Amino acid sequence: MKQPVRVAITGAAGQIGYQLCFRIAAGDMLGPDQPVVLQLLEITPALGALEGVVMELKDAAFPLLADVVATDDANVAFKDADYALLVGAKPRGPGMERADLLAENGKIFGPQGRALNDHASRDVKVLVVGNPANTNALIAQAAAPDLDPRNFTAMTRLDHNRALAQLAEKTGRHHASIKKMIIWGNHSSTQYPDIRFAESEGEGLAAGVDTGWYRDSFIPAVQQRGAAIIKARGASSAASAASSAIDHIRSWALGTPDGDWVSMAVPSTGAYGIEPGIIYSYPCVCEGGNYRIVEGLDVDEFSRERMDATEAELREEREAVASLL
Ligand SMILES: NC(=O)c1ccc[n+]([C@@H]2O[C@H](COP(=O)([O-])OP(=O)(O)OC[C@H]3O[C@@H](n4cnc5c(N)ncnc54)[C@H](O)[C@@H]3O)[C@@H](O)[C@H]2O)c1
Numbered sequence: 001m002k003q004p005v006r007v008a009i010t011g012a013a014g015q016i017g018y019q020l021c022f023r024i025a026a027g028d029m030l031g032p033d034q035p036v037v038l039q040l041l042e043i044t045p046a047l048g049a050l051e052g053v054v055m056e057l058k059d060a061a062f063p064l065l066a067d068v069v070a071t072d073d074a075n076v077a078f079k080d081a082d083y084a085l086l087v088g089a090k091p092r093g094p095g096m097e098r099a100d101l102l103a104e105n106g107k108i109f110g111p112q113g114r115a116l117n118d119h120a121s122r123d124v125k126v127l128v129v130g131n132p133a134n135t136n137a138l139i140a141q142a143a144a145p146d147l148d149p150r151n152f153t154a155m156t157r158l159d160h161n162r163a164l165a166q167l168a169e170k171t172g173r174h175h176a177s178i179k180k181m182i183i184w185g186n187h188s189s190t191q192y193p194d195i196r197f198a199e200s201e202g203e204g205l206a207a208g209v210d211t212g213w214y215r216d217s218f219i220p221a222v223q224q225r226g227a228a229i230i231k232a233r234g235a236s237s238a239a240s241a242a243s244s245a246i247d248h249i250r251s252w253a254l255g256t257p258d259g260d261w262v263s264m265a266v267p268s269t270g271a272y273g274i275e276p277g278i279i280y281s282y283p284c285v286c287e288g289g290n291y292r293i294v295e296g297l298d299v300d301e302f303s304r305e306r307m308d309a310t311e312a313e314l315r316e317e318r319e320a321v322a323s324l325l
């Protein structure tokens with residue numbers, strides 16, 4: 001049996017956290033031979049609810065669950081953490097953009113970045129889910145100067161999975177057969193879901209769908225899916241968000257299949273002319289616990305405009321939180 005690894009989850013008693021704890025303890029994230037210690041962080045008033053989650057985790061008797069820590073102290077939750085899923089933050093309500101949460105949620109990520117800096121494993125892999133996820137990841141990264149900046153990422157895998165689902169429905173292909181989807185940019189309504197390289201069983205899919213559908217239906221549907229879920233459910237996506245967070249870490253830790261890539265919001269290297277440093281979603285290939293941005297893809301005029309628009313929004317968000325960086 002492998003040695004347990006430590007997985008910190010913030011906001012662990014919230015909607016997404018409640019899903020994550022059980023699926024990670026079941027082995028869905030790191031595999032059926034990898035024991036885990038769950039290190040769960042909540043705000044003090046939610047410690048009672050968190051205790052209930054711990055009781056249920058114990059009652060489920062997961063073979064892979066080595067231990068559970070429940071705390072309201074980030075220094076304890078991040079101690080020696082190998083993975084940190086930063087979920088704890090306020091969700092948006094109807095009519096809001098995710099950036100509207102920046103002033104309130106941004107304050108959470110500086111102190112958590114510092115606690116990661118001081119206590120986590122030097123190789124900790126950090127995934128920010130709490131919105132606005134890209135800029136919150138930048139805030140956490142800035143507060144952790146002793147950690148590799150590359151280890152701070154934000155989630156656009158949910159958008160990637162949503163795009164697979166929409167294209168599968170249109171083309172009659174199964175979503176699992178579709179490879180090489182891309183989400184560029186921000187986890188927001190400016191994101192650019194790009195199907196130009198998407199293929200199923202070796203066959204390109206873009207040529208078979210009409211440009212009008214792609215530009216006027218597909219792109220807005222993916223960009224607005226989070227808002228559509230909030231309208232339908234009265235609460236923001238939770239099970240699909242947790243599932244996509246698990247996908248993100250699993251790909252990063254265990255690798256992407258040959259001939260495919262995943263979308264991850266990672267610190268820009270300047271690839272594709274994007275401002276270095278901002279946390280921008282790119283197609284990424286993962287191997288040996290590392291990711292690399294897929295370089296050299298053709299950028300046409302339409303894509304350039306879309307990629308620049310979402311970059312501009314991320315620059316504006318960075319400006320808005322300059323005092324926290
Ligand atoms: N990136 C994505 O694709 C994506 C998808 C879905 C949701 N989200 C975002 O994830 C976040 C969480 O969503 P949810 O539905 O689970 O919300 P929720 O309100 O159900 O749960 C959030 C939890 O975080 C806790 N929390 C708040 N501040 C905290 C702090 N400083 N430290 C630790 N815990 C803290 C709260 O007590 C609460 O239990 C929201 O910001 C939401 O918008 C992102």
Ligand SMILES: O=C(O)C[C@H](O)C(=O)O
Pocket residue numbers: 091092098131158225226227229236237241
């Ligand atoms: O849309 C939201 O506010 C929640 C989340 O970011 C989502 O995409 O479902």
